[in-house]
Amino acid sequence: MAVVVGVDVGSLCTKTVILDGDGKILSYDIMRSGHYYKGAAKESIENALKSAGLKKGDISYTLGTGYGRGAVAEADAEVTEITCHARGAARLFPEVHTVIDIGGQDSKVIGIGENSRVVNFVMNDKCAAGTGRFLEVMALALSVDISEMGDLFFASKEKVDVSSMCTVFAESEVISLFARGHKKADIAAGIAHAIARRIMGMVGQVGLREKVVMSGGVAKNAGVVRAIEERIETSLLVPYEPQIVGAFGAAIIASERMSTTIG
Amino acid sequence: MSKIAEVTSDPYAYVAGLKERKNKKIIGCFPMHVPEEIVHAADLIPVVIWRGNEPVTWGHAHVPPYDCGITRSFVDDAVRGKLSFMDGFVFHIRQCLQAGEFPFIMERHFKPAYQKVLYLPAIYPGDAVRDFALKELESFKTSLEDFTGEKISDDSLKKSIEIYNKNRSLMERVYEIRRAKPGILKAKEVMQIVWSSMLMPKEDHNELLTELVKGMEEKSVKAQKERIKVIPVGCLCQTLQFDILDLIEDLGMIVPDDDLYIGSRYFANPVNLNGNPLNALADRYLTKTPLCPTKGVWDIHWGDEAIKKMRDNDAKGIISVRVKYCPPHTCYYPDFRSKMAEKGVPEVMIEMEHEIISLEGVKTRLQSFAETIGGV
Numbered sequence: 001m002a003v004v005v006g007v008d009v010g011s012l013c014t015k016t017v018i019l020d021g022d023g024k025i026l027s028y029d030i031m032r033s034g035h036y037y038k039g040a041a042k043e044s045i046e047n048a049l050k051s052a053g054l055k056k057g058d059i060s061y062t063l064g065t066g067y068g069r070g071a072v073a074e075a076d077a078e079v080t081e082i083t084c085h086a087r088g089a090a091r092l093f094p095e096v097h098t099v100i101d102i103g104g105q106d107s108k109v110i111g112i113g114e115n116s117r118v119v120n121f122v123m124n125d126k127c128a129a130g131t132g133r134f135l136e137v138m139a140l141a142l143s144v145d146i147s148e149m150g151d152l153f154f155a156s157k158e159k160v161d162v163s164s165m166c167t168v169f170a171e172s173e174v175i176s177l178f179a180r181g182h183k184k185a186d187i188a189a190g191i192a193h194a195i196a197r198r199i200m201g202m203v204g205q206v207g208l209r210e211k212v213v214m215s216g217g218v219a220k221n222a223g224v225v226r227a228i229e230e231r232i233e234t235s236l237l238v239p240y241e242p243q244i245v246g247a248f249g250a251a252i253i254a255s256e257r258m259s260t261t262i263g
Numbered sequence: 264m265s266k267i268a269e270v271t272s273d274p275y276a277y278v279a280g281l282k283e284r285k286n287k288k289i290i291g292c293f294p295m296h297v298p299e300e301i302v303h304a305a306d307l308i309p310v311v312i313w314r315g316n317e318p319v320t321w322g323h324a325h326v327p328p329y330d331c332g333i334t335r336s337f338v339d340d341a342v343r344g345k346l347s348f349m350d351g352f353v354f355h356i357r358q359c360l361q362a363g364e365f366p367f368i369m370e371r372h373f374k375p376a377y378q379k380v381l382y383l384p385a386i387y388p389g390d391a392v393r394d395f396a397l398k399e400l401e402s403f404k405t406s407l408e409d410f411t412g413e414k415i416s417d418d419s420l421k422k423s424i425e426i427y428n429k430n431r432s433l434m435e436r437v438y439e440i441r442r443a444k445p446g447i448l449k450a451k452e453v454m455q456i457v458w459s460s461m462l463m464p465k466e467d468h469n470e471l472l473t474e475l476v477k478g479m480e481e482k483s484v485k486a487q488k489e490r491i492k493v494i495p496v497g498c499l500c501q502t503l504q505f506d507i508l509d510l511i512e513d514l515g516m517i518v519p520d521d522d523l524y525i526g527s528r529y530f531a532n533p534v535n536l537n538g539n540p541l542n543a544l545a546d547r548y549l550t551k552t553p554l555c556p557t558k559g560v561w562d563i564h565w566g567d568e569a570i571k572k573m574r575d576n577d578a579k580g581i582i583s584v585r586v587k588y589c590p591p592h593t594c595y596y597p598d599f600r601s602k603m604a605e606k607g608v609p610e611v612m613i614e615m616e617h618e619i620i621s622l623e624g625v626k627t628r629l630q631s632f633a634e635t636i637g638g639v
């Protein structure tokens with residue numbers, strides 16, 4: 001059985017997906033990247049192998065992707081997360097033409113053309129504004145668990161504007177909104193709308209073409225998903241586990257390379 | 264190539280040494296449109312001002328951090344006394360708002376022995392523009408004559424133009440050979456060649472180029488079929504970080520030609536020497552191509568020009584290099600990008616900062632682009 005592995009070493013989390021020869025997901029793993037990407041990649045692969053009941057020797061091909069793709073010592077090759085997210089999203093939703101990916105510390109919008117190939121993309125990797133890290137800091141400022149942020153959005157009754165997208169300034173803005181008596185839910189919704197505004201700017205550069213898939217950890221926040229849907233005026237397709245789309249795409253490319261080698 | 268690498272590795276030391284060796288005054292010409300030939304004809308050494316490689320320090324007291332790299336680096340160098348070997352400066356201040364700041368800063372803090380402010384016109388249709396450009400060049404010539412106390416004769420100006428034209432044709436030959444034998448020089452080396460032309464006396468550079476061309480003609484290179492040809496476009500006024508050029512090649516791409524200022528734009532268009540030499544220099548300035556967003560030309564599209572260059576070179580895509588905080592390029596870019604989208608041309612934009620913050624981000628963009636056009 002030609003087992004292939006995709007490892008996506010992101011700035012916040014490392015994700016691994018193992019596929020069998022038919023392209024079926026055998027297992028996956030998500031863990032914090034920490035400060036030692038090489039170690040994180042190794043550990044994540046081991047975790048995924050363990051859940052699939054496989055050994056290292058069973059792997060035929062490993063492909064690294066993500067910000068720390070160069071640190072995957074086990075990788076036979078590396079491909080960028082842009083290409084991998086596109087490929088992963090297109091396998092899950094063949095009708096996709098746009099991918100919005102909001103990860104731990106960067107965000108990207110990818111346009112997809114024929115054969116699941118990337119036609120254009122924009123990425124914001126300059127600051128953590130509107131990313132997973134931003135949401136974590138905002139959750140802390142609101143004194144809620146990050147997993148509650150999505151539900152809070154739907155409990156919102158009053159519109160509150162969070163104008164700053166800089167993680168540092170937004171944090172103090174949230175504190176001053178509290179001081180002015182605004183409710184947690186309304187502020188959480190304001191944060192989600194602020195993220196959506198920023199993403200809309202990037203979508204504008206790539207050009208919106210349906211269907212639109214959202215991937216990355218932030219897609220687990222239903223409030224942000226809804227806020228983006230309202231802005232782009234179309235519904236988003238969100239995979240069951242949006243965080244592993246890049247690793248899944250990497251594994252798909254790994255299996256394509258395997259079949260080219262074998263073929 | 265070793266001499267060229269030496270000149271560009273420390274332009275400050277090279278130009279300071281040049282002044283002593285040649286016993287001539289050095290005039291710094293701010294890129295991109297100063298006709299250096301007139302300075303040359305005045306028996307002075309024109310040198311194109313460059314972006315240094317140090318972080319900006321005192322300069323930020325004079326120009327804001329949101330000015331482009333060369334603006335900040337040049338002012339920083341000047342106020343720190345790093346350019347004390349320069350005797351004078353020429354600025355074409357209508358090129359962009361930032362260039363307009365220089366004369367005041369230099370006058371106040373540097374007090375150069377010579378300073379000329381050029382007002383070359385934007386290229387609108389009609390004769391008035393040509394008269395305007397010609398008058399400016401005449402006043403430039405007169406200011407140099409006043410500075411040196413010597414008249415610049417038409418003959419000496421023609422001679423200088425011939426030397427500059429020779430340099431242009433030799434540089435064109437280097438590019439021709441590179442087009443025919445991609446990979447014969449690294450992209451970084453080609454940029455060093457053009458940059459050294461901006462720093463060295465053209466006579467010396469012509470000698471070097473003659474030798475280099477001969478070597479290139481004789482050398483054979485392995486075909487680079489597996490590499491993806493790309494055309495870098497833009498990067499006004501300044502060198503692109505060499506690391507970025509290396510990155511392009513390390514990622515499996517190859518540069519057969521370019522549309523960069525420190526590249527093919529610098530030596531494009533020889534001066535047509537039929538008749539009055541100042542007229543001929545004005546005509547060169549008024550040539551609309553290679554299109555420059557600082558000249559206000561709207562009837563020719565930069566995107567079309569770039570696409571033509573890409574197709575002529577059988578290249579697969581365009582890498583736009585935009586200097587961060589360069590308003591002329593930034594204002595033009597949306598149109599450029601729309602043209603790429605309209606014609607279905609793969610294009611990626613990387614923003615170049617004086618202080619590189621993250622080469623990793625640039626790498627991801629370039630690698631994704633290579634994967635896109637390479638069919639991954």
Ligand code: SF4
Pocket residue numbers: 331332333334358359360361362499500501557586588589590591592
């Ligand atoms: S790079 Fe742009 S902004 Fe800077 S001096 Fe040149 S034209 Fe002006």
